Amino acid sequence: MKQVKALVLRAAGINCDYESVHALELAGAAADRIHINRVIENTDLLKEYQILLFPGGFSYGDDVAAGKILANQIVHHLSEPLTQFLADGKLMLGICNGFQVLAKTGILPGFADDRAGNKSVTNLTEPAVSVIDNDSGKFEDRWAYLQSESEHCVFIKKGQRIYLPVAHGEGKVVTRDESVLSKLENEDHIAFRYVDADGKVGGFPVNPNGSFNSIAGLTDSTGRVLGLMPHPERFVRRTQHPHWTRLEGDSEADGMIIFNNAVEYVKKTL
Structure with a gap:
């Protein structure tokens, strides 16, 4: 196919759009920052792109x-176009505020039976998952280890452990009830958990916000939608690591794993 194209959606208060564009370009995609108002005015814009990214920040x-x-x-304005976007086999990525948006639209977790029963991927009236205030009651700005859990998420292979920065005041992933939490576990919707350097879950600060079951990221039933609270776009070069001078070897920055996998998936499948 021609060069992979990504749309980075922006709105008032979004502040990680340039970093997201940079990360996508490093992965080999052509990325455009487009305001949501322009997309609402012309929803056909979505047809030009294979990746839709909801970046971090503080929208509105x-x-x-x-x-x-x-x-x-x-x-209210993009439900049908986004339903078609996913039906066409394309990818969505939501980072921090973008993850909060995906959860509060109902796009995530995107249970298979919900998708089958509803024409729209969105369900704002009764979202199954939300993201609320950190247990610490304050903004958490630190680095965290994440363990990938999903067998089918196209952005990451199961068992990989990565290290990314977190920066949020509302990052606690919660579910509507215990049955939703069980469904997330049993139907392979948990993309990432917070862990320590040895891969073990734990309390604060290993889990920086108190998320249920240490959930740091979710995927939908297709594996083509990913939302996570930590910021992969803030660790795309080795020198962004807090201890980069002590890193061994020449391994790539962990954040690039997600962007590289996304671009490679599109190249192979669309």
């Missing part, structure tokens, strides 16, 4: 709740 100041206003815009 998170004035109602983190990601809630942008989620409302998406549900």
Whole structure:
């Protein structure tokens, strides 16, 4: 196929759009920053892209709740185009605020039976998962280890452990009830868990926000949608690592794993 094209959606308060574009370009994609108003005006824009990225930041100041206003815009104006976007086999990635948006639209977790029963991928009225205030009651700015858990998420291979920065005040992943949490576990929706350097789950600060079952990221039933609270776009060069001078070998920055896998998937399948 021709060069992979990615759309980085922006709105007032988004502040990680340039970093996201840079990461996608390092992975070999052509990436454009486009305001959501332009996409609402012309939804055919989505047909030009194979990857849609919801970047981090504080969309609309998170004035109602983190990601809630942008989620409302998406549900009421872009539900059908995004349903078609996924039906066409394309990829969505939501980082930090973008993950909050995907959860509050209902795009994530995107249970298979829900997708089969509904024409739309979005379900704002009763989302199964939300992202709320950290247990610490404050903004957490630190690095965390993540263990990949999903067998089918195209962005990451199961068993990989990566190290990424977190920066959020509302990062605690919660579920509507215990049955939803069980479904996430049993149907392979957990893309990442917070772990320590040895791969073991634990309390704070290993789990920086108190997320249920140490959940750091989720995928949908297709494996083509990923949302995570840590920031892969902030670790795309070795020198961004807090101890980069002590790193051994010449391994690539962990954040690039996600972007490289996304671009390679598109090249092979679309």
